[in-house]
Amino acid sequence: xxxxxxxxxxxxxxxxxxxxxxxxxxxxxxxxxxxxxxxxxxxxxxxxxxxxxxxxxxxxxxxxxxxxxxxxxxxxxxxxxxxxxxxxxxxxxxxxxxxxxxxxxxxxxxxxxxxxxxxxxxxxxxxxxxxxxxxxxxxxxxxxxxxxxxxxxxxxxxxxxxxxxxxxxxxxxxxxxxxxxxxxxxxxxxxxxxxxxxxxxxxxxxxxxxxxxxxxxxxxxxxxxxxxxxxxxxxxxxxxxxxxxxxxxxxxxxxxxxxxxxxxxxxxxxxxxxxxxxxxxxxxxxxxxxxxxxxxxxxxxxxxxxxxxxxxxxxxxxxxxxxxxxxxxxxxxxxxxxxxxxxxxxxxxxxxxxxxxxxxxxxxxxxxxxxxxxxxxxxxxxxxxxxxxxxxxxxxxxxxxxxxxxxxxxxxxxxxxxxxxxxxxxxxxxxxxxxxxxxxxxxxxxxxxxxxxxxxxxxxxxxxxxxxxxxxxxxxxxxxxxxxxxxxxxxxxxxxxxxxxxxxxxxxxxxxxxxxxxxxxxxxxxxxxxxxxxxxxxxxxxxxxxxxxxxxxxxxxxxxxxxxxxxxxxxxxxxxxxxxxxxxxxxxxxxxxxxxxxxxxxxxxxxxxxxxxxxxxxxxxxxxxxxxxxxxxxxx
Numbered sequence: 001x002x003x004x005x006x007x008x009x010x011x012x013x014x015x016x017x018x019x020x021x022x023x024x025x026x027x028x029x030x031x032x033x034x035x036x037x038x039x040x041x042x043x044x045x046x047x048x049x050x051x052x053x054x055x056x057x058x059x060x061x062x063x064x065x066x067x068x069x070x071x072x073x074x075x076x077x078x079x080x081x082x083x084x085x086x087x088x089x090x091x092x093x094x095x096x097x098x099x100x101x102x103x104x105x106x107x108x109x110x111x112x113x114x115x116x117x118x119x120x121x122x123x124x125x126x127x128x129x130x131x132x133x134x135x136x137x138x139x140x141x142x143x144x145x146x147x148x149x150x151x152x153x154x155x156x157x158x159x160x161x162x163x164x165x166x167x168x169x170x171x172x173x174x175x176x177x178x179x180x181x182x183x184x185x186x187x188x189x190x191x192x193x194x195x196x197x198x199x200x201x202x203x204x205x206x207x208x209x210x211x212x213x214x215x216x217x218x219x220x221x222x223x224x225x226x227x228x229x230x231x232x233x234x235x236x237x238x239x240x241x242x243x244x245x246x247x248x249x250x251x252x253x254x255x256x257x258x259x260x261x262x263x264x265x266x267x268x269x270x271x272x273x274x275x276x277x278x279x280x281x282x283x284x285x286x287x288x289x290x291x292x293x294x295x296x297x298x299x300x301x302x303x304x305x306x307x308x309x310x311x312x313x314x315x316x317x318x319x320x321x322x323x324x325x326x327x328x329x330x331x332x333x334x335x336x337x338x339x340x341x342x343x344x345x346x347x348x349x350x351x352x353x354x355x356x357x358x359x360x361x362x363x364x365x366x367x368x369x370x371x372x373x374x375x376x377x378x379x380x381x382x383x384x385x386x387x388x389x390x391x392x393x394x395x396x397x398x399x400x401x402x403x404x405x406x407x408x409x410x411x412x413x414x415x416x417x418x419x420x421x422x423x424x425x426x427x428x429x430x431x432x433x434x435x436x437x438x439x440x441x442x443x444x445x446x447x448x449x450x451x452x453x454x455x456x457x458x459x460x461x462x463x464x465x466x467x468x469x470x471x472x473x474x475x476x477x478x479x480x481x482x483x484x485x486x487x488x489x490x491x492x493x494x495x496x497x498x499x500x501x502x503x504x505x506x507x508x509x510x511x512x513x514x515x516x517x518x519x520x521x522x523x524x525x526x527x528x529x530x531x532x533x534x535x536x537x538x539x540x541x542x543x544x545x546x547x548x549x550x551x552x553x554x555x556x557x558x559x560x561x562x563x564x565x566x567x568x569x570x571x572x573x574x575x576x577x578x579x580x581x582x583x584x585x586x587x588x589x590x591x592x593x594x595x596x597x598x599x600x601x602x603x604x605x606x607x608x609x610x611x612x613x614x615x616x617x618x619x620x621x622x623x624x625x626x627x628x629x630x631x632x633x634x635x636x
Contacts (some may be wrong), residue, residue: 001077009037011029016064017454018469019057019062019063040054044098049071051067051070051072052065052067052071055066076435089329092126094165095182096127096177097162097182099106100130101158101165102183103151108148109148134208137250139154155230155233162183163218166178167217184224185220192254199247199250199251205275209278214278215274219254231261231264233266233437234266236266237273238271240272241276244276248268248271249268252267252268293323300381306358308558312385315391322381323495324634329373341380346604347383354389355378357376358385360538401425401449403429403433404445404447405436406439407435407453407454445457448481450463452465452466453467464477466478492603492626492629496567500565501622502568503619503621504559507572508570510576514532518531518586520566521564521566527560527588530559531555531559534557549583549615550581550583550584550585551581551584553584556585558589563589565585569616570583571617583617584617612629
């Protein structure tokens with residue numbers, strides 16, 4: 001069904017899930033009440049054969065009455081998607097750039113002006129910034145009478161310009177239509193992401209997440225350009241190492257398959273340059289002068305970046321603070337001058353993540369130097385690293401409440417509701433917005449609760465009914481669900497389970513325990529064979545006792561394929577260096593979940609503060625252990 005004019009379409013959207021009086025409709029549409037009545041009559045004529053009518057409910061207003069749910073559902077399914085139209089000058093500049101960079105033909109501003117509902121003069125004004133942007137890449141636009149405007153320049157420059165633009169848009173909003181539908185082939189980014197990672201892993205090329213995403217975007221651009229007949233030519237890059245060559249060769253094969261055309265040598269060589277420019281190069285510890293404070297600072301920060309995915313390399317303040325401390329520390333270590341660190345135990349408890357990172361980095365560096373750095377000295381370094389992490393990252397991970405929004409109203413109303421919710425509860429995470437019919441088809445809800453603008457059947461999660469202009473009571477009901485602490489209980493649900501729970505009431509050594517637990521995790525595919533050696537090595541550096549009988553053994557770095565916590569209760573105790581452990585949590589943390597899993601440390605610190613070890617020891621099975629843990633967490 002097509003509406004004769006835009007006003008009727010707006011009117012239908014407004015009334016799809018909201019009852020409105022004619023005065024309010026007249027105000028919103030900027031027309032008289034008489035015009036509203038005439039429009040309602042016209043709409044009802046159009047809707048007569050679609051199983052729905054607009055009726056006047058005295059005292060409330062006009063509302064939708066569904067007479068035939070099947071025909072009404074078919075009508076909704078047929079509604080065309082809204083046009084993607086740039087509204088601001090910045091959006092128009094981006095759209096213009098993509099059109100020029102991807103079009104094989106000349107473009108006319110008159111045609112684009114009609115498509116985007118703006119004047120030609122407006123686009124002519126935007127073109128000044130477009131030309132300025134293109135000039136940075138030695139690209140020019142030439143205008144020919146009757147034909148329009150066309151982009152000229154090298155293929156390498158066109159790809160560089162388009163990739164840089166898409167990279168900027170991806171950082172701002174990864175769901176931008178220019179990324180998802182306009183500039184790249186549909187679904188290409190998701191396919192490439194799954195194909196590129198194995199190439200980097202097999203060739204042992206390390207990249208940051210940002211570096212990998214950039215290369216994924218470049219490859220997506222290359223696939224489109226190659227498939228449309230615009231290959232690279234006359235380029236060579238032989239001065240790269242073997243792993244980079246291997247990765248580029250593998251990716252070139254993937255691009256050839258996706259593009260459906262053979263790739264030139266220049267394409268593979270240009271891939272080499274992109275990969276080499278963004279790979280993480282680790283300094284060889286043996287090449288570091290033990291007395292060189294600058295080298296040690298760089299090594300610590302690079303180690304944290306490559307093994308734990310936290311990039312502090314650009315934090316000049318942290319670099320300066322560490323360098324100031326390390327210069328004097330080297331003097332103390334060289335002459336074996338020990339100074340006490342009265343905050344050491346507090347540092348371990350309050351900065352457990354920074355402690356592990358710094359300890360692992362310093363220990364790795366220490367293997368190649370004649371010096372031995374004490375726990376006290378490492379503790380001082382941890383303070384600097386901990387502050388740096390707090391400056392740049394949300395280390396105290398919180399699981400924000402996830403909500404499913406069920407809304408059958410128009411797009412503008414949905415956006416208004418979403419903005420209102422986020423303004424009132426900024427911690428709220430609206431995971432998806434679905435229509436009523438889609439909700440009815442769900443077998444269960446994955447989110448924490450459901451907010452709906454229409455009455456629905458409650459499934460496995462709480463439901464709150466909310467009007468597009470909610471009352472204070474409705475907002476309070478939502479607030480009761482939003483403000484529940486879900487972080488620590490959620491971590492218990494996600495990372496702990498009864499398959500990885502054990503009670504040991506017989507004597508066993510620490511190493512035998514590691515062999516037993518790591519062997520099971522390896523057999524189940526959570527870790528590889530080298531995980532056990534890394535856990536043992538980490539324990540030899542410094543004991544992983546947190547305090548009060550709680551031990552947290554783990555590997556150096558993030559070596560697990562999937563995050564899991566193996567819980568062991570030992571009522572008789574297990575010798576742990578000079579102490580005894582009664583509750584042991586073996587941590588296996590993966591890189592894909594490190595941001596969430598690092599919050600586990602706070603959970604263990606909570607158990608320590610609550611002095612929960614005696615109650616945990618008394619647990620007879622996983623269910624009773626979990627009940628004690630939840631009880632401790634609920635008192636926060």
